[in-house]
Amino acid sequence: MIGPVIFAFVIGLLIILSRQINGRLSLSTTPLISSFWNHLVGLIFITLLGLAIGDLIPPNLAEIPLWVYLGGALGVFFVASGSWLITRIGAVNTTLLLISGQMVSGVVLDFARGVPITLWACVLGIVLIFAGMALTQRKG
Amino acid sequence: MTSPTAQRAKPLYLLAAFGSGCLLTCAVFFNGEAGRFGGAMFSSWQAHGVGTVVAALLLAFIWRRERKAAAEARETYGKPPLWAYLAGILGGITVILTSWSVNSPLALAGTLALGLAGQFTLSLIADYWGLLGLPKRRLDMRDTASFVLIAAGSLLIILFGVGSA
Known part of the structure; x- marks a missing residue:
């Protein structure tokens, strides 16, 4: 159990580290150029890994609906906005606000898709998040 | 610089x-x-x-x-x-670790909750020291309060709100 716990924690560290590094690249270039390099280098890395261990191209490729490929396009904007934000409002604020958006929209998406949710916990969680977001704003 | x-x-x-x-x-x-x-x-x-x-x-x-x-x-x-071009590799590693972790006893909720803990921890460290050439930023009372509220709200949603119902 300690193995997965460490992995899961490290995932969080890697997310922040990669945003920090992309942010540094964007300082000397632009957020969009930085996002391009992030995706290209990631693509090369995963291609090499896939060639080594397989599983890159599934046998049911033709059956996969085209709309699932939208995720990659959205990722470009997500990475670029992360670089843009972190160089302006810092790592903590960027992380807090991105996670706020992710949590609230996640609840809305589950609710819209009819996935069962525990209403009191979701509502209370969203109220706490909105209160925290309000506090990040300048006074007055 | x-x-x-x-x-x-x-x-x-x-x-x-x-x-x-x-x-x-x-x-x-x-x-x-x-x-x-x-x-x-x-x-x-x-x-x-x-x-x-x-x-x-x-x-x-x-x-x-x-x-x-x-x-x-x-x-x-x-x-x-040169290292600033290498963040994409971390993204690739993240995907692999995530698929391991989600399929472990932690499941999705545990993976998300611990992942958030990791994100919060390194963000605090990164701002405190201005890691990797980005600006330093010290938290004041307001920042700390918003940090606690958002962290608590997120964990509440992940651990009790979605998925577990």
């Missing part, structure tokens, strides 16, 4: 970041569906492939503006260090 100064989040930044978090929810949903059809490796591979093409097309569209902005940025902050 000079460092920019980080500031308190203005409403524009708040909206941009919140919107970007919503975008991430959609991206994670689409990539999850790609993974359901073709596995974690394929999901990550296609997302990076499509992302590379989309980013290149966008850059081609606004290349004049981007080239000018990049030249000015280089003037101010110098040539980017």
Whole structure:
């Protein structure tokens, strides 16, 4: 159990580290150029890994609906906005606000898709998040 | 190299970041569906492939503006260090660790909760020391309060709100 716990924690560290590094690249270039390099280098890395261990191209490729490929396009904007934000409002604020958006929209998406949710916990969680977001704003 | 100064989040930044978090929810949903059809490796591979093409097309569209902005940025902050190009590798590793962790006894909720803990921890450290050439930023009481509220709200949603019902 300690193995997965460490992995899961490290995932969080890697997310922040990669945003920090992309942010540094964007300082000397632009957020969009930085996002391009992030995706290209990631693509090369995963291609090499896939060639080594397989599983890159599934046998049911033709059956996969085209709309699932939208995720990659959205990722470009997500990475670029992360670089843009972190160089302006810092790592903590960027992380807090991105996670706020992710949590609230996640609840809305589950609710819209009819996935069962525990209403009191979701509502209370969203109220706490909105209160925290309000506090990040300048006074007055 | 000079460092920019980080500031308190203005409403524009708040909206941009919140919107970007919503975008991430959609991206994670689409990539999850790609993974359901073709596995974690394929999901990550296609997302990076499509992302590379989309980013290149966008850059081609606004290349004049981007080239000018990049030249000015280089003037101010110098040539980017080589390591700054390598963040994509971390993204690839993240995908693999996530598919391991989600399939362990931690499941999705445990993976998300511990992942958040990792994100919060390193963000605090990064701001405190201004890691990797980004600005330093010390938290005041207000920042600490908003940190506690957002962390508590997120954990409440992950551990008791969604998925477990």
